[in-house]
Amino acid sequence: MSQPSPLLDALQQAVVYRTQTGLTTVSLDEALPTSAADLFSNDYLSLSTDAVVRERFLRQALAAPRLFGSTGSRLATGNSEEYNALEGRIQRFFGSPSALLFHSGFSANSAFFTCVPQKDDIIIYDELVHASCREGFRTSAARGATYRFGHNSVVSFEECLRSVLRKHPQIMQGKSTVFISVESLYSMDGDFCPLTEIVQIVEDLVPAGRSHIIVDEAHTSGICGPNGSGYVSLLGLNHRVHTTLHTFGKAWGFHGAVVLTSPIVRNYLIHFAKSVIFSTSMPYTDIYALQCCLDVISSERGQELRQSLHRLCGYARKQLLNALKRVPDGILCVDKSVAETHEHGLLSPIIPIFTPRASHLTDYLLKKGYGPTAMTLPVVKRPRIRMIVHARNTEGDIDTFVNTLLQWATRQGQSVGPFVMHNVSSDNQYVETKARL
DSSP: OOOHHHHHHHHHHHHHHHHHHOOOOOSSSSSOOOOOOHHHHHHOOGGGOOOOOHHHHHHHHHOOOOOOOSBTTTTTTOEEEEEEEEHHHHHHEEEEEEEEEEEEEEHHHHHHHHHHSSOOOEEEEEETTOHHHHHHHHHHTTTEEEEEOTTTTHHHHHHHOOOOHHHHHTTOOOTTEEEEESSSSSTTTEEEEOOOHHHHHHHHOTTSSSSEEEOTTTTTTTTTTTGGEEEEEEEETTTTTTEEEEEEESSSSSSOOEEEEOOOHHHHHHHHHHHHSSOOOOOOOHHHHHHHHHHHSSSHHHHHHHHHHHHHHHHHHHHHHHHHTTOOOTBBBBBBBGOOOTTTOOOOOOEEEEOTTTTHHHHHHHTTTTTOOOOTTOSSSSOEEEEEEETTTTTHHHHHHHHHHHHHHHHOOOOOOOOOOOOGGGGGGSSOOOOOO
């Protein structure tokens, strides 16, 4: 193992280069601190630590005849009544023609785009779509015809689509399909997709049956829409969007994903998606846990959590905007757009906080017991950390964090006034959960 190796030298040099050039690097040898409030994870509804979910899961697990591994791929011995029951329930919850479960959002996105677009098809995508989609584009039969448009720009999208239709006349001739890939909520900027406008443009320009819109709802599943069914449902676009992807690692508080699509696409994925064919299907523990998460998300109690999240998102925005008025933008800032509300009353739980010293701020917050991650090149062009609000945060959590940001800004040699925190009633230390499942 100690012998010289050109491979190991090259790998080490690549990591050193990232460090020397200020690119994002991480260490997994130590866990993030947890002594301060969680304002950085994707646990939007705080379900990963929810006592009711835990109690229901333990009760169900203790009564279950099978608990651990599924014993094989779903196409072999890994299918079960329990698996099919969960998949069917999720399909009905989202009002979809069919559903197919995956181990993760990454595997679901990459599997879809690797398999479904055919030769001579075209893919149009928002420039900030997730890396999992791009991985699928790279290995897709349509990889030679991928086009991106400016992030969340309706004008750029329409220009791109018109250009594609001119360049690829086979779409209008009914010989190929144009795929449109977007996210409902983008995790780096915390902004919602103008989905209604995009869908309308597609319908205006492309004949029916020759387009396929796929929306990644990773960051909206559970937090909006009827009973938490998501952004597409909220906008009333279920029958106009062809495929949606929901992940369970954010608001659901667990892990995994589901692709909601037509029965034909589902059947195709079963027979051609390698992550379905060659991966051991999810264990029984995951099936029971997801059933319990859905119990809460779809209940009155889930609605209470969504209301709490919305209220705290508004409070966090107000406090940040007020406090950072005293800080030069070159030190620390948020975009003024965080004060804007979506036309359907939505507020994003993701608030980017920009600073050229993102890594330094991260180190400071880690020492204070927080768990941030610095976002720098190559992940984003504009360095930042992200404040992420959760349903069980409190106003006091938010005030303390904002005050900590101002303390750091002061240490950067700038004069900022003291931030006066509001007294927070003990009633706000948790979400009232009068509704019972």
